[in-house]
Amino acid sequence: MSKKRKWDDDYVRYWFTCTTEVDGTQCPQCVLCNSVFSNADLRPSKLSDHFNRQHGGIAGHDLSSHLPAPSHQRETLKALGVASHEDTLLQASYQFAYLCAKEKNPHTIAEKLVKPCALEIAQIVLGPDAQKKLEQVPLSDDVIHSRIDEMSQDILQQVLEDIRTSPLRVGIQLAETADMDDCSQLMAFVRYIKEKEIVEEFLFCEPLQLTTKGVDVFNVLRGFFRKHKIALDVCGSVCTDGASSMLGENSEFIASVKKEAPHITITHCLLNPHALVIKTLPVKLRDALFTMVRVTNFIKGRAPNHRLFQTFFEEIGIEYNVLLFHTEMRWLSRGQILTHSFEMYEEINQFLHHQSSDLIDSFENKEFKIHLAYLADLFKHLNELSASMQRIGMNTVSAREKLSAFVRKFAFWQKQIEKRNFTNFPFLEEIIVSNNEGLCIAAEIALHLQQLSDFSHLYFSVGDLDEASRWILDPFLFNLNFVNDGYSMKNDLAELRASGQILMEFETMKLEDFWCAQLTVFPALAKVALEILIPFATTYLCELGLSSLLHFKAKSRSCFNMSDxxxxxxxxxxxxxxxxxxQKLQVQQKSL
Known part of the structure; x- marks a missing residue:
């Protein structure tokens, strides 16, 4: 057997780098023409001969005259701007792991599907040499898992660095749910200022091991910050969504947070007015809603009924052939199912008769259809309101304006109902116009709308900004007479309004970005404005994140820790x- 030659850093003077074969054999590769030679050619005479014959080697091309003698092969290649073979293999591995995580795929997909396919394609299209190179890319299950862990830690470090350097306190939103393995997961997002803009980022997803009390949520939140050596004092606000006993204003969580950091502002998610509507429903309307829930569960909860229901609707050519499940957490489905059920009332009634269901008597009641029409109209309005607040970057000012405008409609609707005007309730108006029925429900609807108006202010803390603080929304049209003369920032407001350049910035930038840009010019004004704009108004990001659990925690991955x-x-x-x-290569070099 011939002697195996080894690479020497000095060979880089001939514009060669080193490639390693599967069996560990080192072979020279020309940086200029990418030609790969055998291990027997790994000697100065052969390399110099190729360099002189093929590339016209002269003294000026001798790298030693331009670069200091390297102490390590990788440092020399890095100085030349050339990636080593090991670098490219690692980069390919990390890039695939990144795409795998982004698409929420299992880690085994690379080893079992992607790599075999890539090798077959490479052999057919590019030839055996390309296939040989691809075989060296590490894509095993354990490798992909470790790559994702390392990338997750790097992303986390970036976020933590941003939190530490944020000029103002950050906002947090928290939400909890149970995954398919009955494990309670707590998710958190953070909002902070970086480079003159407000950034929203994922913070953590941690399991609640035993109970899900407010104090357990607080311990997870505090433990995360302590683990990364950041004081909880860095938080300026926390937005939660849940029962008042768990994460609401009467919970142990709020008491613990206030004890640790009294300055923190606690806000409740404004995204779910449906719960308030359910609490204020009169008895007959609540019974109608629960009857519709039982009808839906009768159809969807039993596989044979669901199949028969789909077949029946396909035969008669109805647009909707699937009813959505009613769930407490996915509140939008309640509004959608009421709308679909009213539009398919006669067909559902026929199906219940065909199945001899005991729900027929309740479903055929004339009052039930009238109540169903009102509920479908009301929840449709609620869905439109909630959907308008479902966006990234929603702040408390915009959310409260939307909610306040919606609550003001209750009084207007109430007066219309008292005058027997059902224009804003098209489904209910359809019944009254066609059958001259439903007038008896007018008093009941008016009472319900009055209760909604009264309770909304308490449940959501609905309200606009104080008149003296409305300069935050538009400092140029704001009447300075509303500001107290003793207000220390009144002079700053007057100076800001006199700048034409700042006016142009205000007209072309988002409100949050505008005030971030004023941090260096008018820091006092910007700080007051951003302390109102930074807090989360909803837990929408957590809702999106928790929906991603459905992709990660499947039956085949029930024991999977998905945090990274x-x-x-x-x-x-x-x-x-x-x-x-x-860092990876440095660790590998130290272990050799």
Whole structure:
């Protein structure tokens, strides 16, 4: 057997780098023409001969005259701007792991599907040499898992660095849900200022091991910040969504947070007015809603009924052939199912007769159809309100304006109902116009709308900004007479209004970005404005994140810890691949 030659850093003077074969054999590769030679050619005479004959080697091309003698092969290649073979293999591995996490795929997909397909394609299209190179890319299940963990930690470090350097306190939103394995998961997002803009980022997803009390949620939140050596004092606001005994204003969570950091502002998610509507429903309307829920569960909860229902509706050519499940957490389905059920009332009634259901008597009641029409109209309005607040970047000012405008409609609707005007309730108006029925429900609807108006202010803390603080929304049209003369920032407001350049910025920028840009010019004004704009108004981001659990926690992955995967999947941060690979190779070199 011939002697195996080894690479020497000095060979880089001939514009060669080293490639390693599967069996560990080192072969020279020309940086200029990418030609790969055998291990027997790994000697100065052969390399110099190729360099002189093929590339006209002269003294000026001798790298030693331009670069200091390297102490390590990788440092020399890095100085030349050439990636080593090990670098490219690692980069390919990390890039695939990143895409795998982004698409929420299982880690085994690379080893079982992607790599075999890539090897077949490479052999057919590019030839055996390309296939040989692809075989060296590490894509095993354990490798992909470790790559995702490393990228997750890098993303987390970027977020933590941003939190530490944020000029103002950050906002947090928290939400909890149970996954398909009955494990309670707590998810958190953070909002902070970076480079003159407000950024929203994923913070963590941690399991609540035993109970889900408010104090357990607080311990997880505090434990996360302590683990990363950040004081909880960095938080300026926390937005929660849940029962008042767990995460609401009467919970142990709020008491614990206030004890640790008294300055923190607690806000409740404004995204779910449906719960308030249910609490204020009169008895007959509540019974109608629960009857519709039982009808839906009768159809959807039993597989034979569901199949028969679909077949029946396909035969008669109805647009909707699937009823959505009613669930407490996915509140939008309640409004959609009421609308669909009213539009398909006669067909559902026929199906219940065909199945001899005991729900027929309640469903055929004339009052039930009238109540169903009103509920469908009301929940449709609620869905439109909630959908308008379902967006990234929603602040408390915009959300309260939308909710306040909606609550003001109750009084207007109430007066119309008292005058027997049902224009804003088209389904209910349809019944009254066609059958001259439903007038008896007018008093009941008016009473319900009055209760909604009264309770909304308490349940959601609905209200506009104080008149003296409305300069935050438009400092140029705001009447300065509303500001007290002793207000220390009145002079700053007057000076800001005199700047034409700042006016142009205000007209072309988002409200949050505008005040972020004023941090260096008018820090006092910007701080007051941003302390109102930074807090979360809803837990919409958590709702999106918790929906991603359906992709990660499947039956075949029930024991899977998804904390790192979900961070890579839904975070806006991109891993710093070059730094990760650099650290990885340094660790490998030290272990040799």
């Amino acid at each position: 995967d979900i961070r890579v999947a839904i975070s806006k941060k991109v891993p710093r691949f070059s730094e990760i690979i650099e």
